Amino acid sequence: MNNYKISITLLNDGSVDPLVRALNVIRRGKVNVKSIIMSSNQNHVNVEVYVEGIEDEVNWVCNKLNKLYDIVNVSYTTSISIPKVQSLQVGERNG
């Protein structure tokens, strides 16, 4: 098991549908999702998904993502340290 960062660029159609479609694919992959960072501009949505898993599976997830009709680009890189997730701290404070 290694850590990977999957970088996804989606078309921005003004809805979250392209993002949900991508997340639906990741749901079915045998990877553990550690963190997701998302940003968008008028044309594109950029998503970074930090996962833990075997490379074969990460590759399969990327190939599946590549089939989506609102995907502009998908790639993955290895050995990325997972960023600390800010929202968890917020959750703790609220809880």
Add this chain to the structure above:
Amino acid sequence: MNQNQVNQRGVITVVRAVDALADEIVKMNIKEVFGIPGGQIMPLFDAFYGKDAKIFLFRHEQGAIHAADAYGRVTKRPGVVMVTSGPGATNLATGLANAMMDSSPLVALTGQVPTSVFGRDAFQETDIVGLSMPIVKHTFMVKKPEDLIPAFKAAYRIATDGRPGPVLVDIPRDVQLSEVKGNGSGGINVNYKGVPEPDIGLVAYAVKLLMEAKRPVMLVGGGVCWSNSTEEALAIAEALWMPIVTTLPGKNCIPNNHPLFMGPAGMHGRVEADAALINSDLVLAVGTRFSDRTVGDFKEFQRGRRIIHIDIDKSEIGKNVKPSVGIIGDAKATLRMMLELIPKAAVKNEAFVNWLKSIKEAYEKFREQDDMPGFAPWKVLKVVREVTPPYAITATSVGSHQMWSELHWDVYVPGTFITSAGLGTMGFGLPAALGAKVAKPNVPVIDIDGDGSFQMTMQNLALVREYNLPIIVVIFDNSTLMLVRHWQMLLYSRRIIGVDFQANPDFIKIAEAYGIDGVRPSNYDELRSSVSRAIRNNEPLVVDVTIDRERDLVLPWVQPGKWLAEVTLPDGFKVNLRYGDGNE
């Protein structure tokens, strides 16, 4: 662009988005659509009033979508289904998943509540886009009237772009009714995938491996039909005298009477096909996703044999089986390239094929001598096949009757065998047969059905008389959900529960209620004459074939997850599946 029109009385009429769409659909030469109306899709139905396209009104939306699926398989153009929001749309779910699993192109148009009440739990509001996303190729939620035609056109194109599949277009009622202003397609932005060119270097390497192999076997999947590459597959097999085995959908792609055809392999496959794979040192797999049903045990499959995998879908390469070489591309283009590189005088291993044929003959002989009292499923199929023209289309439902068909129904013309392979959807057979008949009215269409499956969609029999769709339904009536019963017998120590029907309806009366002749033959001659008469007279028919459930065990059978060599053979049939044990 102002699309307003002036009617006969000189009154300016507004062109609603749906009017423009219906016109476009007719212009695209889509002359048949399937569906059931309701409040939120009424505008679109209304737009078809007086148009040159026929709406086939089904009795359940699942029937409509299976018909569209089969229509797509037969014509290779997406079938179109139109339903209302809420229950109309949710009734499509099984059909969408079915089309996705079997790579069948269709476009589903669903009505949706007006945008003003989105998310407010309005009457018959269901988030069908959210619900269907994981089980379709793509979805569109049309928010502007200008986007309706671009969305439909994109959906239609996506359905057959690369690997075929279903696409859903959800259309709120207010959008349907709004006037189209301008020609906007701004909201519809799609990255089409197209078909990648096969890598010539990999193709050359694949041919090198193929030439080194002593017992290569070709595994044909449904992709061979979609790419129309039966001829190329046969040419390669013949050049190397390589046995051909198939998946269940692949059975539809090779004439089953070809001397190199060994039948489908796997869970409900033929022994000679299993024997071919077990003893192969190389498998050339074309247009298949390597289902667990075909291979059984993936690890064992990969042990000691090279695998060449050709598929149009990159995500299929290496998904279940790691190939020695994986080529992404259209099967036809790839096989053509391979063919160019195969030497004309390639070595042919005739002994291997002859050995496989001897297994086939031994199995056929065993079946012929096996005198099961009453109707034997394999013999029913044989008799019906004998009186059915080779070009007839056959649909099946799901269960033992389907597995018997996988084993014993000969497909002569590629593309004429329609079955729910990936999802295994009971109730697929009858509506699929109707969809096929709509697509090819002059071709006889047979539905091989189970009594359980038939009861899931039999209300659609109404379409037979409504639209003059004379199909023949052969029900394997064993008063049980046999395939599940089979597993209970062999995997759950005969603990039979929740499968037997104590009170099935009288299928003859059901047929008669729909104005269709029904027969319950008492012997093979009656079966033969009733089916051949119906075909000759182009009349619909329901045949209720009584089968003894205690004897309806569909064998050979490979247990789930087991390797093909562990196949359970029918009682009294013995065969050595190892080539080279002196038995060749």
